[in-house]
Amino acid sequence: MPVTAAQRPAVTPRSPAPARYTKAVPGRPRLGPDDREVLWLYVLTRVGIWTTAGAVRWLFPAGGDRAPRPGPLLSPWQQWDWWHYLHIAQDGYFPAGAGPWTAGWDNREAFLPGFPLALRAVHAVVPHWAAAGALISFLAGGVAVLALARIARRHLPDAQAGRRTVLFFLLSPCAVFLAAGYTEALFLALALPAWSAAQRGNWPAAAVLACLACSVRASGLFLVAALVLRFVLAARSRRDWRAAPWLCLPALAPAAYSWYLHAKTGDWMAWRHAQERGWYREFHAPWEAWSHTWDAAFGHTQPTGYALMWQAELLAMVVGIALVVLLVRRRQWPEALYIALTLWALGTSYWYTSIPRSTLLWWPLWIALAGWSLRRPRVRTAYLCVAGPLSTLVAVTFMTGHWAG
Template sequence: MITRSVDRDALLLWLGSRAGLLVATVLGVPWRVYADRWQQWDAGLFVTIARYGYDGDPAGTPDPGLPAFFPGLPAALRLVHLVVPDWAVSGLLVSLAAGAVAMVALARLAELEGARGWIAVLALLLFPTAVFLAAGYSESLFLAFAVPAWLAARQGRWPEAALLAAGASCVRITGLFLAVALAVEYVTSRAPLRRAAWLAVPFLPLAAYSAYHYARSGDWLAWKHAQEAGWGREMVWPWQAWRTTWEAATGGGDHAVAFRMEIAGAVVAVAALVWLLALRRWSEAVYTGLQAVALMTSAYYLSIPRALLLWFPMWVAFAGLATRRRWVIAMYAMVAGPLMLLATTRFLQGGWAG
């Protein structure tokens, strides 16, 4: 039975970690400068879309990569910006609120699966790339829809699950993988056929977004082509992607560390996928496996460690293990915690952090 203490523990961990992160990163930095430091990499691109749309800043150079970002977070930024004049602070507030929802849902999901909810939350918050849950990125907002959607599905509340998954599909292309996994969960759980039509709902935002860009530019797959134009992420065979990444990681240069992080993330991703398959968590394996295939057939590995934040089945499985063997979470915290602080420092200094 899920009790109020589960929600309380999740919120305390989330808010406490945010307070600790603030103290660890704000000392000696003026607030105005501090807020701007969070506008690194994609955070600035989300603000650009929120302010000007997908054509970008009319006074700047056109960015062909903007359609790669789904409209959910830019829409949330515009809404918050109605009352918060600073765009950087708006992004931080969206992630703060969305993260609270996501952590409560993750704790409840873990408890439903027989694990301790606070362990799942703590493991996620200590993961080396957890800085992106705090920054003005889309990870927290996606999880705020995706984890409650999965929780609803596991409880047999399919209309609610479908509507929440549709919200996730507005935020990231990962919503497509969630929609497919929900269909697998529906079949394997032997849910009543009369509710099967709800499974189409999470695909509708994806169709609408494609139609929008077709009307705008004549390109049904603008989000995919934007990945290729902005980051060179064309689909290749997995061994080609591995070779390109390995050469970049071992060849020295400014980006070698970043590619080593990507390789480490890929190893964790494969191990987690094998683990879920061994546990016969078929629908969860579909959700994570589709992401793994997409990430590891790109021209080179990019953002794999950050994508692992979205693998909520992995965090629930980890919580199940650590619930039985408490030393696991202690050892994990001692290793992952310092790495998380290091990655946070890298991000705030403009370095690639996953």
């Protein structure tokens, strides 16, 4: 007797099998219906974040509660690191001979040149600097979510995998930094397509994109390490190994920047020393960094707002360690290496800084959460109920000029 569709047992999503790194068949990605759904979701969340920014202008004007007018339209986005990128784009790294030898120096050489160069280029078309920064992040964010969705579809055996992963990503607690004039969106617009190209076996494209990513954030170096490991695990024949020299290309970006800084300052490690002077990123053992951060979070030695942010740093570190364990258990070695190197870099300073914001760059986290939610539907509900308010809270904190990681 034939079995009808109604009698067939429902097929539930399964956990992804341990990763097997085999030779991929190159292909040209095209914009399909799922991609358009992802972009629609991206646009909707941009409307939400910009609505929040508009409300912040009226509720928290620069002149105080009694100010008769709201702040400028883009004022909520001009916070913290934005000013470093702006000054580099406007004046360069060492204007009028100023530098680390100058009193009150802002240590701007701690910021890599990729985003300021993009900002200066876009400013040639968009005269307002903050608008140029917002446009870069908007366009880059669209590229990033498309690449993230495609990577997720290769990992998860479910038609909703891409949309679910992007939903979790765009509503993550620190998602505001994808819209601000910061480096996260631009880095992901390069790093995620690089990873996607590697999945397809297109190593020249992966290497070029990774090189550009290395000019935007130091995390690009961790991406390169993961790409090299992925290549080693996937290569099977002499023909495969012919692409190996391409993986040397990403070293060009940090080498060129180090050469430039040495020419200006006489210090090959000027970038690292600027990080140490401005952000206490001198090396400390991991347990020392944890202890210092714990004291800042719970020792009642810091203002309550800062203490709360350090509590978030501790939580993000725990999440990162759990993610590495999960990736190792699943034998996703390249992804585990990428996250582990990120945690080592951020977890060996005097105290933790910017780990919550760095979670935006952990694409395996958003894929893992999406996979979990597809197996356990309540996970999606719980995530949205918790992450949505947290995302708004962090956005308001950042837009009002308070420290938000």
